[in-house]
Amino acid sequence: MLEIKNLHVKLEEEDKQILKGVDLAVEAGTVHAIMGPNGSGKSTLSYVLSGKDGYEVTEGAATLDGADLLDLDPEERAAAGLFLAFQYPVEIPGVGNMTFLRTAVNAQRKARGEDEMSAAEFLKVIRAKAKTLKIDADMLKRPVNVGFSGGEKKRNEILQMAMLEPKMCILDETDSGLDVDAMKLVAEGVNALRNEGRSFLVITHYQRLLDHIQPDVVHIMADGRIVKSGGPELALEVENNGYADILSEVA
Amino acid sequence: MALPQQKLDITEDRLVRVSLPESGAWLREARDAALARVRSMGLPHRRDEYWKYTRPDSLVEPAAPDAAVFDPAADDRPFDDIDRVKLYFVDGVFDAEASDDPTLAGVEIERLADVAGTDIHWAKDLYGVLETRGQTPVDRPLAALNSAMATDGVLIRATGKAAKPVSLLYLHKNPTSDAMLHHVIRIEEGADLTLLENGPAAARFNKVLEVDVADGGAFHHVRAQGRDHERRAVTHIFARLGTESIFKSFTLTVNGVLTRNEVVVELTGDDAVAHVAGAALGDGDFHHDDTVFVTHDALNCESRQVFKKVLRNGAVGVFQGKILVKKGAQKTDGYQISQALLLDGDSQFLVKPELEIYADDVVCSHGSTSGAIDEEGLYYLRSRGIPEGPATDLMTLAFLAEAIDEIEDATIAADIVTRLEGWLSRHRG
Numbered sequence: 125m126l127e128i129k130n131l132h133v134k135l136e137e138e139d140k141q142i143l144k145g146v147d148l149a150v151e152a153g154t155v156h157a158i159m160g161p162n163g164s165g166k167s168t169l170s171y172v173l174s175g176k177d178g179y180e181v182t183e184g185a186a187t188l189d190g191a192d193l194l195d196l197d198p199e200e201r202a203a204a205g206l207f208l209a210f211q212y213p214v215e216i217p218g219v220g221n222m223t224f225l226r227t228a229v230n231a232q233r234k235a236r237g238e239d240e241m242s243a244a245e246f247l248k249v250i251r252a253k254a255k256t257l258k259i260d261a262d263m264l265k266r267p268v269n270v271g272f273s274g275g276e277k278k279r280n281e282i283l284q285m286a287m288l289e290p291k292m293c294i295l296d297e298t299d300s301g302l303d304v305d306a307m308k309l310v311a312e313g314v315n316a317l318r319n320e321g322r323s324f325l326v327i328t329h330y331q332r333l334l335d336h337i338q339p340d341v342v343h344i345m346a347d348g349r350i351v352k353s354g355g356p357e358l359a360l361e362v363e364n365n366g367y368a369d370i371l372s373e374v375a
Numbered sequence: 376m377a378l379p380q381q382k383l384d385i386t387e388d389r390l391v392r393v394s395l396p397e398s399g400a401w402l403r404e405a406r407d408a409a410l411a412r413v414r415s416m417g418l419p420h421r422r423d424e425y426w427k428y429t430r431p432d433s434l435v436e437p438a439a440p441d442a443a444v445f446d447p448a449a450d451d452r453p454f455d456d457i458d459r460v461k462l463y464f465v466d467g468v469f470d471a472e473a474s475d476d477p478t479l480a481g482v483e484i485e486r487l488a489d490v491a492g493t494d495i496h497w498a499k500d501l502y503g504v505l506e507t508r509g510q511t512p513v514d515r516p517l518a519a520l521n522s523a524m525a526t527d528g529v530l531i532r533a534t535g536k537a538a539k540p541v542s543l544l545y546l547h548k549n550p551t552s553d554a555m556l557h558h559v560i561r562i563e564e565g566a567d568l569t570l571l572e573n574g575p576a577a578a579r580f581n582k583v584l585e586v587d588v589a590d591g592g593a594f595h596h597v598r599a600q601g602r603d604h605e606r607r608a609v610t611h612i613f614a615r616l617g618t619e620s621i622f623k624s625f626t627l628t629v630n631g632v633l634t635r636n637e638v639v640v641e642l643t644g645d646d647a648v649a650h651v652a653g654a655a656l657g658d659g660d661f662h663h664d665d666t667v668f669v670t671h672d673a674l675n676c677e678s679r680q681v682f683k684k685v686l687r688n689g690a691v692g693v694f695q696g697k698i699l700v701k702k703g704a705q706k707t708d709g710y711q712i713s714q715a716l717l718l719d720g721d722s723q724f725l726v727k728p729e730l731e732i733y734a735d736d737v738v739c740s741h742g743s744t745s746g747a748i749d750e751e752g753l754y755y756l757r758s759r760g761i762p763e764g765p766a767t768d769l770m771t772l773a774f775l776a777e778a779i780d781e782i783e784d785a786t787i788a789a790d791i792v793t794r795l796e797g798w799l800s801r802h803r804g
């Protein structure tokens with residue numbers, strides 16, 4: 125599904141290398157987790173994969189089902205099935221949440237040569253999905269993320285993911301700032317989407333989320349590289365001992 | 376006081392060819408007085424402080440510069456789905472043949488040219504009168520010129536709620552037309568009228584609209600200035616508001632090499648409400664000037680000025696807006712915002728927001744910003760699969776929303792949004 129090979133990334137504006145050779149392969153139907161200290165480059169990896177400006181790939185490659193991701197515009201990556209749940213979802217005053225989502229769903233369908241969703245069908249689907257995420261009608265009408273609490277923003281990300289039905293979902297610290305109940309809602313939202321054709325890359329600091337979303341593989345990222353990979357027990361080790369042991373072990 | 380030589384020259388150059396139209400007694404007096412006002416003020420000169428950001432030359436010089444006629448087939452016909460009484464003007468001349476029966480609106484409508492020869496008319500108390508009130512403290516000589524010379528226009532008196540909106544459609548067919556229209560509207564106590572205007576009107580267009588809203592009356596105005604690229608227009612609205620009356624005016628402008636829209640509103644009765652809003656979109660050779668002057672002269676009145684401009688490829692936007700709160704106009708609630716979205720580095724937004732307050736118990740705020748599109752927001756939309764063009768359009772519409780929200784009627788507002796979407800999709804970067 126997603127294959128990242130020897131990915132080197134620097135900031136476009138500054139001479140600062142952030143990713144220093146990331147290798148990662150996420151197979152279809154699996155859940156991979158990435159943990160790692162602050163500043164290790166996890167968000168940068170997710171931005172580079174989704175096509176944000178300001179980064180320069182100096183070496184390496186990233187493909188989604190064999191197609192070169194790095195060559196595509198952000199909207200083309202989305203239409204190809206990539207989705208990033210933002211660590212900090214962006215507020216867009218004046219654009220209604222519902223209008224935004226319908227535009228996005230139909231733009232992706234159009235890009236894939238599929239029929240657009242009618243307004244009625246869209247309403248029916250979004251209402252049902254919003255309900256399971258405890259997103260009320262008011263939140264759907266309000267401008268995108270404006271005035272949303274931290275938890276509401278994260279649930280709104282998961283709603284977008286549920287509506288867009290991507291095949292490769294990247295979740296960047298979707299659990300941070302959530303209380304236990306909200307985290308359960310988010311985890312249920314993610315689990316409901318799990319199937320053999322869909323993969324997840326879950327970036328998190330905490331074992332907590334991984335109790336609810338069971339990963340197949342856990343990676344530890346430090347200073348722009350994946351330094352260790354293992355099974356779910358690796359996340360427990362981090363939870364109990366922090367990163368120090370692992371980092372000194374690979375140093 | 377004698378005029379400076381340069382103003383005297385441009386004024387006499389223009390007036391030398393003018394002979395006042397034949398008129399009956401009521402109008403003759405008004406025209407003579409207006410012409411005297413023009414002579415004493417002088418026509419606008421580019422060194423005038425009030426014309427600092429907009430060169431008046433082409434609006435003042437004796438002959439109108441030519442303007443190519445916009446292909447009518449390409450017009451997107453604003454307000455087409457709205458049930459309204461249509462009155463057509465072609466290059467500034469009323470076209471009775473094309474127009475609907477004016478009586479259908481349920482208000483009194485007369486053509487200025489039809490009643491100009493009479494000796495008395497109700498419009499005598501307003502024609503040129505509101506314009507004159509609006510000449511203090513700032514001169515607006517092109518409006519006085521219009522009062523002196525305009526031969527056509529409508530006189531509307533609403534005594535109750537109008538059955539339908541009155542819609543003035545301005546067609547431009549002659550590439551050298553130089554048109555003036557003068558409309559006078561009287562909203563009687565408790566009456567209610569919506570006026571729609573659209574179309575480019577002429578190669579050069581000078582329009583005055585005088586509106587008197589009596590106690591408890593309501594006047595709603597929505598206009599979509601035409602899509603002609605080469606036209607020049609100077610328009611003035613002079614409004615006087617009585618107690619508990621409402622005045623709401625919204626203008627959409629797309630294209631046009633030169634547009635200056637002046638709005639002068641006087642709140643003379645307590646508890647009156649005046650909202651003036653505009654959305655202007657220009658690409659390339661576009662200069663758009665909103666000059667607004669709101670005077671609070673009564674208790675507990677509310678005024679809002681909401682102006683938004685979207686500029687690209689060297690387009691220029693101007694906003695001069697003033698709130699004047701007179702002594703004794705306590706509990707005034709005044710708001711003014713002017714903002715530009717600059718879609719590239721070549722475009723400019725020039726502003727002069729002003730507050731002048733002589734009462735102590737008032738709330739007035741004003742703000743002005745100009746900036747580029749929010750890149751973070753754009754990336755967020757694109758990351759959800761919305762291509763750059765439509766994503767930019769969405770952000771642009773969001774930027775304009777506060778101005779559009781000033782249109783009270785949802786159907787008319789939706790129609791304006793359709794115009795905006797059309798323009799945006801035709802003018803992508």
Ligand SMILES: Nc1ncnc2c1ncn2[C@@H]1O[C@H](COP(=O)(O)OP(=O)(O)O)[C@@H](O)[C@H]1O
Nearest residue numbers: 135142160161162163164165166167168169178
């Ligand atoms: N646009 C940027 N400008 C400056 N520094 C950046 C930018 N993006 C990332 N960085 C830097 O790159 C490093 C990795 O950041 P990030 O990817 O956010 O890490 P993580 O998500 O693992 O906490 C940090 O040192 C951060 O300060």
Ligand SMILES: [Mg+2]
Nearest residue numbers: 166167211297
């Ligand atoms: Mg991060």
